[in-house]
Structure formats: C-alpha cells, structure tokens
Amino acid sequence: MQCLAIEGGHRLSGTLRVHGAKNAALPILAASVMAVGESVIEDVPDLQDIRVMTTILRQLGAKVKAEGATLRIDATRINSTEVPEHLMRLMRSSIFLMGPILARFGRVRVSKPGGCTIGSRPIDLHLKGLRALGAVIEEKHGFIECTANRLRGAKIYLDLPSVGATENLIMAAIFAEGVTVIENAAREPEIVDLANYLNAMGANVQGAGEATLIIEGVGRLTAVRYRVIPDRIVAGTLMAAAVVTQGDVLLQNVDARHLGVVIDKLREAGAEISVYDSAIRVWMVGRPKAISIQTTYYPGFPTDLQSPLMTLMSIADGTSMVTESVFEGRFKHVSELRRMGANIKVDLRTALIEGGSELTSAVVEASDLRAGAALILAGLAAKGTSYIENVYHIDRGYEQVEEMFAQLGAKIWRVQKDQLATAFE
Numbered sequence: 001m002q003c004l005a006i007e008g009g010h011r012l013s014g015t016l017r018v019h020g021a022k023n024a025a026l027p028i029l030a031a032s033v034m035a036v037g038e039s040v041i042e043d044v045p046d047l048q049d050i051r052v053m054t055t056i057l058r059q060l061g062a063k064v065k066a067e068g069a070t071l072r073i074d075a076t077r078i079n080s081t082e083v084p085e086h087l088m089r090l091m092r093s094s095i096f097l098m099g100p101i102l103a104r105f106g107r108v109r110v111s112k113p114g115g116c117t118i119g120s121r122p123i124d125l126h127l128k129g130l131r132a133l134g135a136v137i138e139e140k141h142g143f144i145e146c147t148a149n150r151l152r153g154a155k156i157y158l159d160l161p162s163v164g165a166t167e168n169l170i171m172a173a174i175f176a177e178g179v180t181v182i183e184n185a186a187r188e189p190e191i192v193d194l195a196n197y198l199n200a201m202g203a204n205v206q207g208a209g210e211a212t213l214i215i216e217g218v219g220r221l222t223a224v225r226y227r228v229i230p231d232r233i234v235a236g237t238l239m240a241a242a243v244v245t246q247g248d249v250l251l252q253n254v255d256a257r258h259l260g261v262v263i264d265k266l267r268e269a270g271a272e273i274s275v276y277d278s279a280i281r282v283w284m285v286g287r288p289k290a291i292s293i294q295t296t297y298y299p300g301f302p303t304d305l306q307s308p309l310m311t312l313m314s315i316a317d318g319t320s321m322v323t324e325s326v327f328e329g330r331f332k333h334v335s336e337l338r339r340m341g342a343n344i345k346v347d348l349r350t351a352l353i354e355g356g357s358e359l360t361s362a363v364v365e366a367s368d369l370r371a372g373a374a375l376i377l378a379g380l381a382a383k384g385t386s387y388i389e390n391v392y393h394i395d396r397g398y399e400q401v402e403e404m405f406a407q408l409g410a411k412i413w414r415v416q417k418d419q420l421a422t423a424f425e
C-alpha cells in the first residue's frame with residue numbers, strides 16, 4: 001500500500017499543463033464500443049479508472065492500443081455483452097457501458113458499479129430511462145440484464161439531472177428508432193464533450209449543455225479521431241492549491257468557461273486570477289478570506305471541488321459554510337482535516353468551518369478521490385511532513401499526482417506504507 005509524503009510550507013509556483021478530463025474520457029471510451037473502425041482518442045489521462053475501462057474493452061473483445069495519451073480502440077470484433085463483475089466493482093464509470101452495449105447488440109449484462117463511497121449512488125434513473133426506451137430489465141442476485149429487440153425513441157424526464165444517467169441514455173438512444181427527448185438532463189461540460197464526440201461519428205444529438213436533449217436515432221457510427229476536454233476538476237484543485245500556499249501558478253490546457261463559479265469563489269477568497277484563451281493564472285498574497293459554497297449541478301459549484309475548498313476555508317480568515325447538496329456522504333475528509341488542526345462542525349449536509357487554523361502535519365487517510373485531494377492541499381499548507389494513506393483513491397483522478405505538484409515546487413513523494421514507521425525515527 002502506498003502513501004504520499006508532503007513537506008508543507010512551500011509555495012507553489014510555475015507552469016503546468018492540465019491533463020484531459022477523466023469524467024469526459026470515460027464515457028467517450030465507452031461510446032467507442034458503438035463505432036465501426038478504429039477510434040483515436042487523444043489526451044486520455046493515464047489514470048486507474050482509464051486502465052479499468054481499457055481492460056473492460058479488451059475483455060469484451062475490442063483491440064486497444066495506447067500511444068502515450070492517445071488510445072486507439074477498434075471495437076469491431078467485440079464478442080461479449082457482459083462486463084465482468086470484478087471489473088464493474090472497481091469504478092462507477094463501468095455503468096457507462098450499459099447504454100452503448102445495449103444500443104449495439106440489443107443485450108447487456110452488468111452488475112452494480114463501484115466508485116467513490118460518497119453516498120448511496122443508486123442507478124434507478126439509468127434503468128428507468130432504459131425501460132422508457134423499450135429495454136426489458138431483470139435484476140437478479142446483483143446482476144442487471146437488459147434486452148431489447150430494437151430500442152425506440154421516447155420522452156424521458158430525469159427526476160435529477162444525473163450526469164451518468166444522462167450519458168448512458170444519450171448513448172442508448174443513438175441507434176434507437178425515432179427521436180428521444182431527455183428532459184432535466186445534466187448540463188456538465190463532459191455531457192457536451194460526449195455529444196460532440198458522438199456527433200463527430202455521425203450521431204444526431206442536439207441540445208447538449210442545456211436541460212433538454214433531443215437525440216434522433218441513426219443507423220451507424222463511424223470511428224473518428226477526437227480530443228478530450230481538459231480536466232476542470234484537476235484545474236480547480238491546482239487553483240485552490242495555489243491559493244492555500246500563497247503561490248503563483250500558470251495552468252495550461254484549461255477551459256475557463258468550465259470553471260466560472262470556481263473562479264468567482266476563489267476571487268471572493270482574495271485570489272488574483274487572469275484568464276487566457278486556454279490557460280489560467282492564479283496567484284495569492286496573504287491568507288484567504290472566508291467563503292461559503294453550496295454544491296449543486298452544473299453550472300453550480302461542483303461537488304468534486306467541495307473538499308479541496310474546505311481545506312482553503314480551514315486556513316481562511318473568518319467562518320465559512322459548505323452545503324453539500326449532491327452526495328449525502330461527502331464529508332469524510334472532515335475527520336482527517338480535523339486531525340490536522342481544522343475546526344469544522346458538521347450538521348447533516350452542512351459544514352461550518354471556523355477558519356484561521358494553523359494546520360499541522362499528521363498521518364491521515366484518503367477515504368475517496370477528492371477527499372485525498374483535500375488532504376494534499378492540507379499537507380501543502382501544514383507545518384511539518386504529512387502522510388496520506390490510500391493513495392490509490394487519488395490515483396483514480398490525478399495523473400502522477402506527486403509529479404504534478406512537484407513540478408509546481410511542492411515537496412511531495414510516494415512511500416510504501418510499511419516504510420512509514422521508519423519515517424518517524
């Protein structure tokens with residue numbers, strides 16, 4: 001088991017290119033299952049979840065070749081419609097395969113997906129939408145079997161603008177007979193990226209980025225070369241890291257349009273931010289000011305940046321408040337931040353952060369991906385050397401995380417857990 005060691009107190013400065021978005025690349029890779037020919041997907045980050053997705057694609061019978069950040073996928077010879085259970089359990093995004101496999105083969109067998117334990121994360125909206133498209137779904141012993149002779153376009157209203165359900169249903173509707181309308185659809189940039197990719201292959205998806213999506217079924221998709229959008233959550237994490245270390249960083253390959261509310265909140269906290277065509281500079285002088293956020297669906301404040309921002313609030317001047325509206329279990333970082341000296345009270349979905357804490361180093365545990373990111377930021381700001389256990393969570397979303405931060409001047413390195421004891425001698 002690996003840990004991250006972080007010697008705090010070093011300000012971040014310099015330039016870094018942000019990698020492609022995990023949450024855009026994963027549904028795009030799943031969608032490549034529907035294409036005829038070789039798909040070439042560029043700027044795919046080298047992350048654990050991406051490796052799981054490529055393993056699944058290979059198990060299904062696709063050919064997958066990696067050339068740096070470019071993946072070549074030829075799904076022509078896929079000969080299985082079942083995603084193995086042990087791979088389904090490794091990440092939430094395995095569920096994205098349900099729509100495309102069903103669309104192409106008229107059947108699919110999956111089990112409940114895994115992913116960050118940040119709430120109950122049901123898939124009822126995915127299943128309800130597929131049923132509306134005409135799929136027959138049987139749930140037995142944890143397995144989900146969907147069949148359909150031919151999916152038919154339908155009107156689907158999502159009770160919540162679920163990102164995953166919207167993506168799955170867009171993909172399922174691609175070859176459906178007639179027109180599908182998805183109302184109360186998610187509007188995240190990753191939805192737009194998926195729709196752009198599908199349309200480049202010959203699909204007809206209109207309205208991505210808005211609450212109503214219209215998908216007209218087509219007969220086939222032809223593989224294309226496509227570049228994934230930059231990762232707005234990695235960019236936001238690094239921006240917050242610049243603020244907590246009173247640093248000055250220039251991030252390249254960033255689409256600032258995807259970060260509107262994050263930029264607003266960091267400016268409210270006192271950060272200076274300059275926006276360029278595909279880059280962003282963030283610098284901070286002095287301690288941040290208290291801010292309050294409420295996570296919600298895009299274009300609201302992203303739940304994935306709630307925990308890193310809580311680290312910022314812990315050292316800010318004044319009292320901040322966080323309301324987590326998306327996931328009911330996304331405060332697991334709080335106990336670990338408290339171990340480092342943060343003063344945080346939680347009442348159900350609200351956290352009150354009494355700022356001004358001088359964080360001190362500790363051995364802490366990443367309970368999930370973004371909780372891990374929050375702890376990295378705390379380690380950067382703390383006095384002494386902190387150790388973060390369960391780095392594998394962080395590896396799901398930040399490519400070569402220690403190199404990423406080290407490039408900006410952080411003192412951060414990886415250690416084996418069994419070396420931790422000697423680290424204190």
Ligand SMILES: CC(=O)N[C@H]1[C@@H](OP(=O)(O)OP(=O)(O)OC[C@H]2O[C@@H](n3ccc(=O)[nH]c3=O)[C@H](O)[C@@H]2O)O[C@H](CO)[C@@H](O)[C@@H]1O
Nearest residue numbers: 023093121122123124125126160162163164165304326327
């Ligand atoms: C791989 C990926 O893109 N992951 C992102 C995606 O996750 P994911 O797609 O899983 O998140 P959703 O948007 O589906 O979840 C939003 C809310 O809807 C609920 N829900 C969802 C589906 C469903 O069938 N029933 C239901 O009740 C969830 O429990 C949650 O409370 O969007 C989240 C919200 O922006 C992000 O935090 C994740 O990083």
Ligand SMILES: C=C(OP(=O)(O)O)C(=O)O
Nearest residue numbers: 092093115116304369370
């Ligand atoms: C919650 C996240 O990922 P996933 O949906 O893949 O668990 C995340 O990226 O913060």
